[in-house]
Amino acid sequence: MSEKIYAVPEAWRNEARVNAEKYDALYRRSVADPDGFWGEQAQRIEWIAPFTRVKEVSFDTHNVAIEWFGDGSTNIAMNCIDRHLPHRADQVAIIWEGDDPSLSRHITYRELHEQVCRFANVLKAHGVRKGDRVTIYLPMIPEAAYAMLACARIGAVHSVVFGGFSPDALAGRIEDAQSDVVITADEGVRGGRKSPLKDNVDAALEKVSAKTVIVVTRTGAKVDMKPGRDFRYEDEAKKVPEDCPYAEVGAEDPLFILYTSGSTGKPKGVLHTTGGYLVHAALTHELVFDYREGDVYWCTADVGWVTGHSYIVYGPLANGATTLMFEGVPNYPTVSRFWEVIDKHKVDIFYTAPTAIRALMGAGEEPVKKTSRKSIRLLGSVGEPINPEAWEWYHRVVGEGRCPIVDTWWQTETGGILIAPLPGATALKPGSATKPFFGVQPEIVDANGNVLEGACEGNLVIADSWPGQARTVFGDHERFVQTYFTAYPGKYFTGDGCRRDSDGYYWITGRVDDVINVSGHRLGTAEIESALVAHEKVAEAAVVGFPHAIKGQGIYAYVTLMGGVEASERLRKELVDFVRKEISAIASPDVIQFAPGLPKTRSGKIMRRILRKIAENEFGALGDTSTLADPSVVEDLIKNRPAG
Numbered sequence: 001m002s003e004k005i006y007a008v009p010e011a012w013r014n015e016a017r018v019n020a021e022k023y024d025a026l027y028r029r030s031v032a033d034p035d036g037f038w039g040e041q042a043q044r045i046e047w048i049a050p051f052t053r054v055k056e057v058s059f060d061t062h063n064v065a066i067e068w069f070g071d072g073s074t075n076i077a078m079n080c081i082d083r084h085l086p087h088r089a090d091q092v093a094i095i096w097e098g099d100d101p102s103l104s105r106h107i108t109y110r111e112l113h114e115q116v117c118r119f120a121n122v123l124k125a126h127g128v129r130k131g132d133r134v135t136i137y138l139p140m141i142p143e144a145a146y147a148m149l150a151c152a153r154i155g156a157v158h159s160v161v162f163g164g165f166s167p168d169a170l171a172g173r174i175e176d177a178q179s180d181v182v183i184t185a186d187e188g189v190r191g192g193r194k195s196p197l198k199d200n201v202d203a204a205l206e207k208v209s210a211k212t213v214i215v216v217t218r219t220g221a222k223v224d225m226k227p228g229r230d231f232r233y234e235d236e237a238k239k240v241p242e243d244c245p246y247a248e249v250g251a252e253d254p255l256f257i258l259y260t261s262g263s264t265g266k267p268k269g270v271l272h273t274t275g276g277y278l279v280h281a282a283l284t285h286e287l288v289f290d291y292r293e294g295d296v297y298w299c300t301a302d303v304g305w306v307t308g309h310s311y312i313v314y315g316p317l318a319n320g321a322t323t324l325m326f327e328g329v330p331n332y333p334t335v336s337r338f339w340e341v342i343d344k345h346k347v348d349i350f351y352t353a354p355t356a357i358r359a360l361m362g363a364g365e366e367p368v369k370k371t372s373r374k375s376i377r378l379l380g381s382v383g384e385p386i387n388p389e390a391w392e393w394y395h396r397v398v399g400e401g402r403c404p405i406v407d408t409w410w411q412t413e414t415g416g417i418l419i420a421p422l423p424g425a426t427a428l429k430p431g432s433a434t435k436p437f438f439g440v441q442p443e444i445v446d447a448n449g450n451v452l453e454g455a456c457e458g459n460l461v462i463a464d465s466w467p468g469q470a471r472t473v474f475g476d477h478e479r480f481v482q483t484y485f486t487a488y489p490g491k492y493f494t495g496d497g498c499r500r501d502s503d504g505y506y507w508i509t510g511r512v513d514d515v516i517n518v519s520g521h522r523l524g525t526a527e528i529e530s531a532l533v534a535h536e537k538v539a540e541a542a543v544v545g546f547p548h549a550i551k552g553q554g555i556y557a558y559v560t561l562m563g564g565v566e567a568s569e570r571l572r573k574e575l576v577d578f579v580r581k582e583i584s585a586i587a588s589p590d591v592i593q594f595a596p597g598l599p600k601t602r603s604g605k606i607m608r609r610i611l612r613k614i615a616e617n618e619f620g621a622l623g624d625t626s627t628l629a630d631p632s633v634v635e636d637l638i639k640n641r642p643a644g
């Protein structure tokens with residue numbers, strides 16, 4: 001671990017909104033008096049009916065119930081748009097940068113208002129009412145933000161599905177959300193390649209049903225349109241009025257569902273509600289990124305992930321910011337693309353993922369150094385632990401040593417950032433997400449649930465609620481309780497391992513459950529295993545993560561074939577493609593090892609600990625193998641481990 005400390009630069013200290021002293025005092029107050037602290041912070045958004053109650057929370061395993069500002073009402077689209085119109089109608093709300101560097105668009109708050117109203121009216125015309133679920137399967141085009149905000153405007157619940165997911169994965173999410181309406185585009189464009197989004201929707205709707213598909217034009221490709229079910233957005237938009245009043249929405253009414261992988265079963269539909277989520281997203285966006293009036297802010301995530309929800313759309317727009325939405329990828333047309341976009345749009349704040357930094361680091365300094373980047377003031381990181389080497393490179397080469405890096409730890413379930421530096425207050429240690437945000441009470445527990453004090457390492461739990469916390473798993477509250485509130489009763493279990501050093505800094509060590517983090521994308525090993533065993537030639541599969549230089553973790557699959565089936569290079573490729581088709585390209589295994597048997601205990605449980613060690617090439621550290629039903633299986637696995 002890196003021992004280096006970067007003090008808060010003097011200019012930052014002098015101009016800090018929150019300096020070190022203020023952080024300490026305000027943090028203490030925020031946890032001692034959450035009602036007082038959050039009651040005040042909640043005034044940053046506009047309410048329709050004011051709340052009189054702040055925090056009403058039970059983490060009791062028998063009755064998990066989470067409410068914030070429960071009797072207040074508001075509207076998120078009103079907060080992100082209408083509220084700004086009197087003084088920033090002509091300010092740019094969204095800068096859209098296309099995959100093709102010659103394409104960009106500037107959308108003002110006035111235009112955003114028009115577009116969102118139209119979109120909302122189209123949804124209404126197709127029967128969408130408050131509380132209905134709408135699935136959004138779009139590329140990174142402004143319409144993705146319009147569609148999300150249109151749902152929020154009428155009180156409908158969006159479920160954004162990442163455009164990289166396969167028809168099967170999409171079908172599962174449409175079905176689970178019981179969503180009658182799907183919004184998609186003819187095609188997506190990324191890295192110069194087109195992806196057949198509408199065709200994927202058609203394939204998904206052969207398995208599950210939806211009443212209406214609304215198709216936004218991106219490339220103009222010819223796609224099948226099923227009469228009575230499929231509608232062109234552009235045609236529908238012409239038929240509806242241009243204004244749409246916003247609905248009054250309860251603080252605890254749902255805003256969105258977002259599917260995320262866990263250790264077991266299918267992805268869970270994590271449900272977020274309205275008031276607390278917006279307060280948390282907006283406040284963290286302002287303080288962690290030190291967002292200032294007039295800044296151009298760029299988060300490179302996709303709206304298909306929670307980072308896109310909270311820190312491309314809702315947090316920035318609630319703060320009246322100019323948020324950049326990028327359709328492309330870091331290495332197209334060249335590996336200078338990120339830095340060129342920064343120069344083109346004079347980006348002040350840049351937020352990306354360690355996997356992108358590591359990939360670009362591999363291309364050397366020249367592609368960065370030939371750009372100016374002088375507009376950049378602050379850098380951010382999210383999605384997985386950032387290794388100190390990548391941190392140092394990001395700091396020294398990209399930020400030229402003058403930009404603080406905010407390493408932000410949070411999750412789909414937390415709604416917004418929970419552990420991160422405040423750039424004017426917190427000295428930085430490369431690789432550490434540093435200190436808790438206001439109101440957040442992290443604790444480190446051992447396997448028995450004992451709370452550890454001082455410098456220690458264990459599992460990360462959060463002792464009490466924060467406004468942006470997920471409220472439930474859609475349609476399955478029991479699963480919500482099981483997943484997050486039973487391992488350590490009375491506390492929220494994050495699934496992450498963590499070390500705290502003697503300065504009280506938190507260092508996330510990665511997942512402690514059967515979740516792997518590939519390029520910042522969460523995947524359950526169980527999900528990939530069930531995709532593999534769905535193949536007719538596969539008898540059994542076990543999947544583990546292994547360290548990968550660029551992706552952070554790679555996917556290593558042990559596969560036992562059906563009797564009589566020969567292992568071959570061709571079959572290996574076939575299985576990789578099969579997983580890609582069942583889930584997504586991000587889930588395709590990096591390594592497949594064909595194995596005659598898997599190491600199991602006498603009760604038949606696969607010993608993943610051993611499989612992880614073999615995948616990591618650490619044969620010396622296999623630990624106790626005496627409880628295995630057949631220890632010779634392990635020798636075979638070691639002997640036949642593919643090179644690499």
Ligand code: 6R9
Binds near residue numbers: 260306408522
């Ligand atoms: C926002 C997001 C959550 C998991 C989380 C952890 C890992 C995210 C991190 C980080 C170390 C950071 N993670 N940020 N680990 N340092 N700054 O990524 O949500 O997709 O739900 O993933 O990602 O393991 O538990 P999500």
